[in-house]
Amino acid sequence: MEARNCKTHEFDSHAVLRVVVDIACKERTNGCYSGDDKSRQNVELKFGDFLDYYQAAFTKQPHWLQTVDDLEFYLCQCPIAVYKPDATCTKASLPAVMGDFCILLTTRTDDLLFGFRPACLDDKPVSQVNLWMSAQPCRTSLHYDAYQNILVILYGRKTVTLYPPSESDKLYPYPIYTKSANHSQVNVAQPDHVAHPRFAEAQSQRFAVSAGGTYALFIPEGWWHQVDSDEFTIAVNYWWEGMRNQLTADPHMTPYYSRILLEELVKQQIDSHLLALSTASYSTSALTNSLPQDDGIVTSVLLAATSQCGRERILLPLNSGELLRVQRRLAEHHAADWRDLLANASVDLVAVLTRCWDRTDLEADFLSVIFGALGDEEEAIKTQLVAKQEQFRRQQAALVFASLFGSS
Template sequence: MEESLQIQRLEEAPSARNFESRIESTNFPAVFNGCVKDWKAFSKWNPSNGGLDYLQERVGLCVVEAMLSSSAPVFYGDLRSHERVPLPFSAFIGLCKQRMRHSEDGSGVCFESEQRALLEPVSEYDRKPYEDATQQIYLAQVPIINTENEERVQLESLREDIQMPVFLEDKVLASTNLWMNNAQARSSTHYDPHHNLLCIVSGCKQVVLWPPSASAMLYPMPIYGEASNHSSVPLENPDFSNYPRAQCLMEYSQKVILHAGDALFIPEGWFHQVDSDDLTIAVNFWWQSNIVSNMSEHMDAYYLRIILRRLTDKEMNRVLPKSSLAEMENKKKHTCVVLNNGGVDQNDNDLDQACERKDLKGKELEQRTMSHELEPLAIHALHELVSLVHHCVNAAELRRPVQSTSTTDSAASVKDEFTKVVRANSFSLEDDPVAKIIWALQPCTFRNVFLAMVKNFPRTLEALILHLLSPVGAEVFTCKFEEMDQQITEEDRNRFYQVFYGAFDDQFAAMDAILNGKELFALQAYKNVLDKYLGVDWGGPKPGV
């Protein structure tokens, strides 16, 4: 990512005012070194300094909800990948102590019999599933404070050991939670619907972050699912044939290492993956952002339409990138080389022969009178367009039964031939040679090419628009119309469109063909948006994704 977008590390905690104006408002992560070293928890919870005994005494036999996952050390957020099980907090502390002892004497992890002894049944907790999977247990999001649901609070007795950072003093917190693991653990890639301050009390965590704009590469779970804020890309050995966009995932990521005492601000919507070392203890604060809290519910439908429209426009712009001036100059030089080598000239035999061929309605094409005012690039583009159309027309006529004289059959045959040149459901510029030729033209050249086509090849133009225009081709046409309109006078605009549409027997059919194609292009862009950002699968391949 750009240097200006690098996650900053601050040695001193900001004031509440500076945090809100300079950090939170940017929706960009920040690390606060040593931010929580003055907490009681920082010294009293430290496992190397009797912290486990303190926690066991403080919390006692309180039962907490633990995450149990068969995929450990990776813990996926999908409910199908883990289960929540009740666990006496003292039993989990016992596991941590046992692991520390074996780690210190070099004997490795606990023996199975020792593990089971630590989880000896306590009344109704007899033979619970975690007894045979002690390294698959993770205390994730155990509530210390929960203003939204006070009944869920399980560790309120730890509240006085932590204190809210000064820069959050004006925030209305949704919850404060404990995160604790007795073995190495990795959380699946996900985002939170709240702003998050992750504070490391003991141990070390590595956090990889992606901005919301990179969510397409992360293949978010379907918006209607219970794990909609999680990525569907597996953390272990992802199959890039199923997730092709994920191949460039790390190019959009940033990585931070958090040590005991550090805190990380993770803005809402930022995807993050967290790796925790053995026996790591952390506390996090969640609060609602100003943006979300200030959104009026009765405006939701409008905001939804605005955002979907903006993402759809962005997807359409991705498919049709603007050519730089340098690229345009290179195209001109290439065309001049082609012309000088005799590839195209005003006496081109192919064009002469094309003028003698029959059009879709069996009429003779008008004799070509090429304007000497056309620049080389325009001549080259005109030649390529006419050749493509005539290739499809001639191939279609060869395939059509001799006895058939139907105009409908002829048009259908041309469409069939064009699908051999243009890939089905063409959404990509690279898949459509007609759109690619037109997209490379400057507005003035575009205007001259199609005025020349109107004058010399009107039936070719009609075949191009009515039968050979793909969705991306229609979008290209309207884009070029808009660019041209900005550079010429109103009088010239009116004259151009009068001449252009006057070449068609049915002007409204030509307009419909362009507008219908443009809407199909936008529809495919919209489907891509739903797939990329909402995980909604419309079925079938996603062109240009």
């Protein structure tokens, strides 16, 4: 699918040039066009005035908009076709423009198609087509859309940085109760790594899409994207429905879907936290790794530690098999130390131990050995362990809610 310069249709009269459209604006010194509700700036202009502004910039001529409050202007997400109106858009602003673009679908000039719709969308229920025009190089803020998306460049180039939904906790989305829930709080032009330290860990892929190529870019529903546009870039994008409408179609089922998805998110967070604990770097981990079979030496190192924290640092990096052997040795030969270790255990250690105890391949007498060593304190310590396990899960759930949903 190749975008080419081609002879355009004449607009019926010049009515389309008088249509008032929303134009994004920003100060020239600002790094990017913001889409979030609080930072977004836009003005209403006649489409013809914006075209004149674009043409003047293209030909390096002066234009009155270039002197307005030191601002730059960007025609972004201007609907030129709306096939399925929704709460965000009820009708096209420039329907006459839709038929005036052309795409060369093959290498043959007679395959020039006006009012184009890429063949890859033949079986897709396209809901909206948007026009984008940048007179200067520009950058848009990081966000996701609740639609599947195909981006086609007609002139110029866009560079799209994509982050999968799994990176959401590193992108600091606005709280879900705001109107900007699909936008990141990170200023990608100048990230504040003090306020947003996890952003540096976010994994992304970058794609440069140019006019004249034989491809477009697919941006999946829910994928975070930040877009840089070269000067004079013109593009259109096609939206069609993804999973969101299916998940919310039946209001009676939405609470169920929400609960099972949250359960899965919390489970993933717990797994991730436990993995981080087991791989944590600690000076004694080199010793335990070099002597994985000698639980006696590991136990001796543990008992030599003078604090609960020091002992936990030795236990946490152990793999599951080593941890089982060390627990048994402590319970059988150092019952008092074992009781103290469990009675003062952190929620992290309790989480690691209880996962270990849930294994289905434990030796038949394992649990009776480690709990029998607690003596008269067995029930009291078990009660503490249950409470700490619940506290751990509650903490991990709170991390999910805070990082993904902006809720404390």
